[in-house]
Amino acid sequence: MxxxxxxxxxxxxxxxxxxxxxxxxxxxxxxxxxxxxxxxxxxxxxxxxxxxxNLTAAGAVGGTFWGMLIGMLFLNPLPGAAVGAGTGALSGYMTDLGVSxxxxxxxxxxxxxxxxxxxxxxxxxxxxxxxxxxxxxxxxxxxxxxxxxxxxxxxxxxxxxxxx
Missing domain, CATH: 3.40.1520 (hypothetical protein tt1634)
Structure with a gap:
């Protein structure tokens, strides 16, 4: 605790x-x-x-990586990276860890x-x-x-x- x-x-x-x-x-x-x-x-x-x-920046970096990786599977890494970065940044922004x-x-x-x-x-x-x-x-x-x-x-x- x-x-x-x-x-x-x-x-x-x-x-x-x-x-x-x-x-x-x-x-x-x-x-x-x-x-x-x-x-x-x-x-x-x-x-x-x-x-x-900065959780927004950390989310964007992680999202870019995962989006590009998934995009490579479908032979479209750049749009995958862009969507991943946006999704990661949004989830990082919405996350409230620790003290309210x-x-x-x-x-x-x-x-x-x-x-x-x-x-x-x-x-x-x-x-x-x-x-x-x-x-x-x-x-x-x-x-x-x-x-x-x-x-x-x-x-x-x-x-x-x-x-x-």
């Missing part, structure tokens, strides 16, 4: 920096994330979701303009090592919502809200 962690930031750059650090920790197998998204509330009032992976986009947008609406939030869906984590590696973000944010245990939430909250 995955845990959801939503963290608010006064500065969007801090949210993007933390996402980069978490991605680095994932390559070291200290954390296994299902999804990580930064949500910004722009100064013009718009809420933007900054997904870590509607939920993230509604939280983003509640942020002040110029602020950001980060949503992380964590499958597995080595908590003590990850907390140690996130010390640079002391005082940078606050917890909006989590599904962590009370002690884990308090530990993360203490890190984020302590004065640097």
């Amino acid at each position: 995955a845990d959801l962690i939503a963290i608010g930031f006064d500065q969007p750059t801090k949210a993007f920096d933390m996402r980069a650090r978490l991605a680095e920790l994932q390559t070291e197998y200290l954390i296994d994330m299902e999804d990580v998204v930064v949500v910004t509330h722009e100064d013009n009032g718009k809420v933007k979701l900054h997904q870590a992976s 986009d509607d939920f993230m947008k509604s939280v983003g609406e509640s942020l002040k303009p110029g602020h950001a939030a980060q949503f992380v869906l964590v499958r597995r984590v080595t908590g003590d090592k990850v907390i140690e590696r996130l010390k640079d973000f002391a005082g940078a944010g606050h917890i909006i919502q989590t599904s962590l245990s009370r002690t884990s939430e308090e530990e993360l909250g203490a890190l984020l809200e302590e004065t640097a």
Whole structure:
């Protein structure tokens, strides 16, 4: 079962920096994330979701490959690739993996303009090592919502809200 962690930031750059650090920790197998998204509330009032992976592009690439392969069977690879790319892109666009986009947008609406939030869906984590590696973000944010245990939430909250 995955845990959801939503963290608010006064500065969007801090949210993007933390996402980069978490991605680095994932390559070291200290954390296994299902999804990580930064949500910004722009100064013009718009809420933007900054997904870590582009499912539309991935779907188009996969669809192109399969469409061309099937098209080769019928001696018509180019139209097969085009149809496959379109179908793959559409299915990638329609796919919503991880945290619900509607939920993230509604939280983003509640942020002040110029602020950001980060949503992380964590499958597995080595908590003590990850907390140690996130010390640079002391005082940078606050917890909006989590599904962590009370002690884990308090530990993360203490890190984020302590004065640097």
